[in-house]
Amino acid sequence: MPPFLSPTSLELFSRERERGAEARGALPSGVGSAVSPTTPKKDSRLSQSPRNPKLPPTHFPSVAPPPSSPNALPQNQLTKWQDPMQLLSTEVETAAQTAATATRLALSSPRRKSPQASSVSKLSPFQVHLRKQEEEGATASSIEARTASRLKDTQTKLESRDRELEQTVHETFRRALELANAALKREAEARELAAENARRAEAEARAVEESRRAAFVEEERKRADAVEEKRRKEAAAREEEEKRIADIAKKKADDDQRKVEEERLKALTTAATLALAGPGPSGVTVNAGAVIKPVNGELGAPRSLEKDAEYRALLARIKTTVRPQVQADRALRTWLAEKKMEVTRLVGQVTNSRDQVTRIRNKMLGIISAAQQRGSGAYEWMMDFTSKRIVSQAENEVAVKTARSKAFPLARICQTIFSKHPAFIPILISRIAKKCPFALPKYFVRIEGEAENDFKKRSRMKFDEDENIFEPVALYEERMCGILALYAALIQNLPGDAPNTFYDLGHGWTWLSRVLNLEPQRITPLLILTFLEIAGLELQRTFKSQFRKIWVLLERHLIPKMPEASISSLTLLTVAMTDWQRSRTGLIPAPPGLTLED
Missing domain, CATH: 1.20.120 (Four Helix Bundle (Hemerythrin (Met), subunit A))
Known part of the structure; x- marks a missing residue:
């Protein structure tokens, strides 16, 4: 079976x-x-x-x-x-x-008769x-x-x-x-x-994904290294250029020629002072012969010092009143913490792209409007935090001269917030003045008997606690110029946006006038050069002949009074002014980043 x-x-x-x-x-x-x-x-x-x-x-x-x-x-x-x-x-x-x-x-077949047949017939039936x-x-x-x-x-x-x-x-x-x-x-x-x-396909896909991630990480590392290397090279080139310019200036200058030039400029300055006496377009009197003395180690126009006191009082009120109010409300504190991270991320994504600027400022407006609905405390806190993020971005990103174009997209976002929330203006200017007092403008003068470290702290120089040293002067001046570039971009009518009627170009005339009325410091040439590169063209087109008077005072009165410590930056300023005057149009060139990119 x-x-x-x-x-x-x-x-x-x-x-x-x-x-x-x-x-x-x-x-x-x-x-x-x-x-x-x-x-x-x-x-x-x-x-x-x-x-x-x-x-x-x-x-x-x-x-x-x-x-x-x-x-x-x-x-x-x-x-x-x-x-x-x-x-x-x-x-x-x-x-x-x-x-x-x-x-x-057998039964039916005929039989032959045998010899016995006869005997059969004899048998009985x-x-x-x-x-x-x-x-x-x-x-x-x-x-x-x-x-x-x-x-x-x-x-x-x-x-x-x-x-x-x-x-x-x-x-x-x-x-x-x-x-x-x-x-x-x-x-x-x-x-x-x-x-x-x-299994083989899955392993190959996993290997491809790991390879892609590794390539992305490597690319990011190379990009960061390239940016850092570029910054180091720019700093080294700038120092080398400053040194070379200083050496050239020292070789070309001699005592006899300096004396002759000083006498000539003194005569021209006197004539220009008499011609320019009186108020300018913004009501600020340009008087280069006036002497302003420092007060408590601070050198500035009286009105500048008054505004500085107002700004500090505003920030002190936010710190002592608004912050405790926010901290007491747990739900509000949690919501603001979430929006804080979102604002930080949005400010870090700002570029000069039209779509990017439109997207970010719409989201920023939405966040501030939502905070306004949650009460005055949340409203002021959110505007203060947004101001700090924007100023910090300018301090870190716009500080490098090659990146000054990044000031304009930040300014566009600020102007959009101005138009919907006017209370944002004094908070933002307060934060700018706190980080960069030169935007008022205001200088710091060392008080007799004051320690050098105390003077540097008062001047807003950063201190490295790990290295126990202050930042280099060149890096300090770059940071100040980056924040000032943001201020210079804020006061303009930017192409493609609505007219700026909230914080207009008159503040630019005020700033230049007050700088001319102050005793120049080492950083003064860099501040003037940065301000003119960002807002000079708009000032020149708006004030025309009045701006020419500022130019004459700057060239004939302020430049001769520059300290010797600013010789390198002064050379950069004079070379730029000469190039602008010799240009075909006679105008200061438009700064990069003034118009949005598609």
């Missing part, structure tokens, strides 16, 4: 074999009663046998493999064994009919009857023997065919199992291959 057949196939196969065995065992014993001396009859047991052709034929299950399989059996070989029970019944019936026919022929029965019995026995012999041969053939059929079924099922196993193996190999391909 094949061990790999399914339970249903095993049951069917066993049932057919049992039926075949029962049929083969019952047929030989019933053949004798199937034939009578006169008329052949079919055995009743044969008619009830499972091999009776009238019963439904029993078929073996067809297990032929697919036509494309190399193990497929020939079609004629399969058909040969499809109904062995019907074949057996047919042979039994044929044998019975043959025996009956032979009996009839009873004896004749007995002899006749003996002859018929002998004939029937002979027929039964031959029939039994045929049935035995048929049974032998059927058994042989059963064995062949069993072997054929076994082989067929074995080949079918091999094909199924082969198909399952191929399917498993395909799944394994697909899984391996998926």
